[in-house]
Amino acid sequence: xxxxxxxxxxxxxxxxxxIETQIGSLLEVDRDGNISSVISSDDPELIAREKYYRGxxxxxxxxxxxxxxxxxxxxxxxxxxxxxxxxxxxxxxHDWLQEYTFPLEARYADVGFANQVYSSLVETLxxxxxxxxxxxxxxxxxxxxxxxxxxxxLGQRALIGKVVMDNPEQCPEYYRDRSTSVGLNETYELxxxxxxxxxxxxxRVLPVLTPRFIPSCTDxxxxxxxxxASETGxxxxxxxxxxxxQHRYVIxxxxxxxxxxxxxxxxxxxxxxxxxxxxINDDDMALISSKSSAVAHCxxxxxxxxxxxxxxRKLIDSAIDLGLGTDISGGFNxxxxxxxxxxxxxxxxxEEGVDAALPAHERGRRNMRIDFKExxxxxxxxxxxxxxxxxxxxxxxYAMDAIVVDTSIxxxxxxxxxxxxxxxxxxxxxIHNVHRTNITKVWVQGNQIK
Amino acid sequence: xxxxxxxxxxxxxxxxxxIETQIGSLLEVDRDGNISSVISSDDPELIAREKYYRGxxxxxxxxxxxxxxxxxxxxxxxxxxxxxxxxxxxxxxHDWLQEYTFPLEARYADVGFANQVYSSLVETLxxxxxxxxxxxxxxxxxxxxxxxxxxxxLGQRALIGKVVMDNPEQCPEYYRDRSTSVGLNETYELxxxxxxxxxxxxxRVLPVLTPRFIPSCTDxxxxxxxxxASETGxxxxxxxxxxxxQHRYVIxxxxxxxxxxxxxxxxxxxxxxxxxxxxINDDDMALISSKSSAVAHCxxxxxxxxxxxxxxRKLIDSAIDLGLGTDISGGFNxxxxxxxxxxxxxxxxxEEGVDAALPAHERGRRNMRIDFKExxxxxxxxxxxxxxxxxxxxxxxYAMDAIVVDTSIxxxxxxxxxxxxxxxxxxxxxIHNVHRTNITKVWVQGNQIK
Numbered sequence: 001x002x003x004x005x006x007x008x009x010x011x012x013x014x015x016x017x018x019i020e021t022q023i024g025s026l027l028e029v030d031r032d033g034n035i036s037s038v039i040s041s042d043d044p045e046l047i048a049r050e051k052y053y054r055g056x057x058x059x060x061x062x063x064x065x066x067x068x069x070x071x072x073x074x075x076x077x078x079x080x081x082x083x084x085x086x087x088x089x090x091x092x093x094h095d096w097l098q099e100y101t102f103p104l105e106a107r108y109a110d111v112g113f114a115n116q117v118y119s120s121l122v123e124t125l126x127x128x129x130x131x132x133x134x135x136x137x138x139x140x141x142x143x144x145x146x147x148x149x150x151x152x153x154l155g156q157r158a159l160i161g162k163v164v165m166d167n168p169e170q171c172p173e174y175y176r177d178r179s180t181s182v183g184l185n186e187t188y189e190l191x192x193x194x195x196x197x198x199x200x201x202x203x204r205v206l207p208v209l210t211p212r213f214i215p216s217c218t219d220x221x222x223x224x225x226x227x228x229a230s231e232t233g234x235x236x237x238x239x240x241x242x243x244x245x246q247h248r249y250v251i252x253x254x255x256x257x258x259x260x261x262x263x264x265x266x267x268x269x270x271x272x273x274x275x276x277x278x279x280i281n282d283d284d285m286a287l288i289s290s291k292s293s294a295v296a297h298c299x300x301x302x303x304x305x306x307x308x309x310x311x312x313r314k315l316i317d318s319a320i321d322l323g324l325g326t327d328i329s330g331g332f333n334x335x336x337x338x339x340x341x342x343x344x345x346x347x348x349x350x351e352e353g354v355d356a357a358l359p360a361h362e363r364g365r366r367n368m369r370i371d372f373k374e375x376x377x378x379x380x381x382x383x384x385x386x387x388x389x390x391x392x393x394x395x396x397x398y399a400m401d402a403i404v405v406d407t408s409i410x411x412x413x414x415x416x417x418x419x420x421x422x423x424x425x426x427x428x429x430x431i432h433n434v435h436r437t438n439i440t441k442v443w444v445q446g447n448q449i450k
Numbered sequence: 451x452x453x454x455x456x457x458x459x460x461x462x463x464x465x466x467x468x469i470e471t472q473i474g475s476l477l478e479v480d481r482d483g484n485i486s487s488v489i490s491s492d493d494p495e496l497i498a499r500e501k502y503y504r505g506x507x508x509x510x511x512x513x514x515x516x517x518x519x520x521x522x523x524x525x526x527x528x529x530x531x532x533x534x535x536x537x538x539x540x541x542x543x544h545d546w547l548q549e550y551t552f553p554l555e556a557r558y559a560d561v562g563f564a565n566q567v568y569s570s571l572v573e574t575l576x577x578x579x580x581x582x583x584x585x586x587x588x589x590x591x592x593x594x595x596x597x598x599x600x601x602x603x604l605g606q607r608a609l610i611g612k613v614v615m616d617n618p619e620q621c622p623e624y625y626r627d628r629s630t631s632v633g634l635n636e637t638y639e640l641x642x643x644x645x646x647x648x649x650x651x652x653x654r655v656l657p658v659l660t661p662r663f664i665p666s667c668t669d670x671x672x673x674x675x676x677x678x679a680s681e682t683g684x685x686x687x688x689x690x691x692x693x694x695x696q697h698r699y700v701i702x703x704x705x706x707x708x709x710x711x712x713x714x715x716x717x718x719x720x721x722x723x724x725x726x727x728x729x730i731n732d733d734d735m736a737l738i739s740s741k742s743s744a745v746a747h748c749x750x751x752x753x754x755x756x757x758x759x760x761x762x763r764k765l766i767d768s769a770i771d772l773g774l775g776t777d778i779s780g781g782f783n784x785x786x787x788x789x790x791x792x793x794x795x796x797x798x799x800x801e802e803g804v805d806a807a808l809p810a811h812e813r814g815r816r817n818m819r820i821d822f823k824e825x826x827x828x829x830x831x832x833x834x835x836x837x838x839x840x841x842x843x844x845x846x847x848y849a850m851d852a853i854v855v856d857t858s859i860x861x862x863x864x865x866x867x868x869x870x871x872x873x874x875x876x877x878x879x880x881i882h883n884v885h886r887t888n889i890t891k892v893w894v895q896g897n898q899i900k
Contacts, residue, residue, distance in 0.1 A: 082865075083865070083870050083871075085863075086864075086878055087875045087878045090819075120865060124863060124865070303798045307806075307810065307814075308802065308803065308804055309799075309806075310806075332883070333882065334883075345750070345753045346804075348753045349796075349804050352758065353758065353804065354758055354759040354814075355758060355800060355803075355814070356728050356757070356758035356759075363757070363758065364757075364804075365807070369540075411886060413578065413886065415533070415535070415574070417533040428536055428539075432535070432537075432782040432783065433535065433783070
């Protein structure tokens with residue numbers, strides 16, 4: 001790969017709650033697709049470096065209406081649920097799984113169907129600026145390999161798991177691993193497939209150990225996965241204390257909360273991502289924090305399936321790494337910008353409360369709000385930390401995973417008023433009204449994929 | 451105007467909670483721009499009528515991927531707040547008004563600025579399928595006349611009010627009516643301007659009496675407006691019991707709730723639209739219902755400025771007419787489809803509750819959820835009823851206010867899977883992931899304006 005540079009306005013969020021905007025900077029990318037330097041507009045070296053790249057025809061010059069942002073990181077996506085996006089939102093979690101989601105996921109025994117759906121999904125996420133996604137597949141090894149191949153071909157950074165679920169009491173016969181050992185063996189098979197895939201020397205696609213959640217797994221399966229985790233050091237993803245039903249189920253079966261149970265199986269690792277975690281208590285938070293595990297906050301699906309809003313600020317105060325997730329299709333919107341907006345909105349619901357019949361002081365929970373800066377941090381820097389990858393910031397040694405947002409597209413609801421909007425306002429407006437048509441360029445590891 | 455017809459798939463919601471889909475029907479429009487008939491696909495007359503319009507070259511033939519829907523009705527828009535969309539969302543209502551909104555609204559003394567902003571707003575709402583909007587302007591008569599002229603020129607159906615606010619205790623000196631009589635006289639002036647405007651013979655644009663809300667008006671102003679209401683029969687719009695602060699303010703000043711106070715001034719009429727109404731109690735609901743007044747539900751701005759979620763189902767049970775509003779810029783999204791999605795989402799928050807620290811049975815309020823069918827009814831049929839206009843349904847004698855949604859646009863997050871999605875699923879997916887680029891045609895009173 002040739003080195004190249006981008007000249008223009010950069011916006012990112014290295015520190016929780018702060019936005020750093022650099023007007024007219026030059027960002028340089030090395031041959032490995034990593035950012036090598038960011039030269040600010042008042043640095044005397046800038047002119048010479050800019051001239052160098054222009055001479056090589058390796059300079060992207062952004063207009064005043066364009067902004068370079070870190071690529072978005074989606075830390076919770078169910079790839080097979082893509083056809084279900086925006087429907088089947090009326091049932092509680094348990095019934096939704098049994099009536100809609102398991103029957104849909106079972107279809108991925110058909111690799112042709114998987115190919116069609118997964119291609120559509122990955123293209124859509126890239127078009128929406130998602131440069132990295134942490135994917136649940138299905139129980140099907142071939143379909144899940146296909147998802148990995150599609151991500152390799154289309155250029156997205158991806159962490160992908162074959163779902164394991166072998167508990168006959170919670171998983172229907174038509175959709176569960178044929179046995180515990182099959183589930184474990186196929187997990188190894190996916191690790192091998194991804195590790196040895198051609199075009200994956202940079203490890204842009206990674207395998208993930210993926211027990212669906214405790215209810216769908218036998219203890220034997222959870223132990224087996226804990227063993228693979230310690231052998232391989234692979235990432236781990238699962239659902240944690242998502243809803244009243246799921247949380248209570250684990251208390252009844254294991255006599256403790258999800259976090260403690262997962263830890264007892266060796267599944268709380270520094271590269272573990274726990275989806276939702278709405279019902280974790282102070283002890284769970286301390287445990288998750290001490291293990292350096294992370295949480296994927298899925299604000300939109302919280303409203304539909306979690307029976308509560310995640311108290312983001314408490315998790316941040318407990319030093320838990322936090323990313324954002326669309327939770328396709330528990331959430332109905334594929335954009336992580338929308339997840340930012342919903343993270344703010346849901347935090348307001350938690351702080352203000354929702355029921356006007358209660359007096360104001362009983363209605364909500366104080367000091368729970370977050371703002372757009374904090375949400376954008378979760379969507380970028382926080383997501384990178386959650387996944388233990390050098391992504392999410394426009395800084396030297398970070399991967400060149402970035403997007404250009406053009407705020408001057410005609411057919412768009414995003415309107416900037418130059419006399420009225422500060423650079424922070426621009427970001428806030430992008431979060432609230434960007435559409436994929438505003439996202440004009442996407443790079444992953446230095447490769448332009450849109 | 452020539453008669454014309456649309457042949458294709460029609461979706462509308464004449465009954466609360468029910469979606470009516472007609473595949474391959476022919477909808478005929480008369481010379482006045484009203485729907486004259488809807489001929490179903492199994493009616494033997496259809497072929498001859500279709501041939502007639504094809505012969506006249508006055509037939510719009512939709513593909514299988516296109517759907518004709520009633521135009522969307524936005525029952526609460528602050529036109530001057532358009533440049534503020536998607537920002538300044540961190541303050542409570544009172545402080546937001548004083549620090550951000552009043553200074554912005556004061557700028558509309560400049561008619562050139564108003565022209566620029568209002569043109570951008572009306573174009574955007576039309577592009578998003580909003581065929582009718584109920585607008586708050588500012589205190590400025592010239593700017594508000596300009597808004598009416600723009601709606602007349604661009605073809606949107608609009609109900610427009612010059613905001614009156616004369617209470618020196620609540621309105622800053624730089625932004626209030628110079629006196630009560632000036633506020634009332636300019637209200638008359640707007641009525642005259644709109645009633646006599648050329649191109650408005652069909653009354654597509656209507657004047658609206660617009661006391662901002664009780665806190666910003668003196669009792670003299672409220673009485674004066676009540677008098678104009680009984681003289682002219684004009685529509686009325688105001689805010690009602692929106693937040694803890696606003697609701698308490700009226701209790702302290704008038705010793706009663708907003709609804710009762712407004713009624714005492716003659717402002718609760720059948721064509722009154724009350725924005726928000728989050729804090730109304732059972733007596734208020736009975737009063738509003740008995741007066742046949744309506745409520746504009748603004749679910750997104752509820753999260754930011756209302757300290758609670760409107761219990762939609764209770765209002766429906768009280769037979770109160772209900773429309774949806776974007777509440778630009780208290781809400782950050784200009785699309786009424788998004789308002790549908792947020793109406794469902796916020797109803798789930800109200801039903802489930804938000805604080806996981808509470809036991810499930812104390813967390814929410816039972817049976818408060820609504821679904822996408824009920825939300826879509828509010829966005830169309832309900833909005834028409836709220837405004838007392840024959841709009842919102844694809845039925846004979848209703849105005850031809852309609853949109854075409856194309857579900858096969860490439861650059862879109864809206865994906866239909868023909869083998870998997872029912873016609874109800876299609877509508878639900880449209881609500882959740884439509885973008886303005888999917889809205890390919892818009893008619894108002896039979897005129898195609900997109």
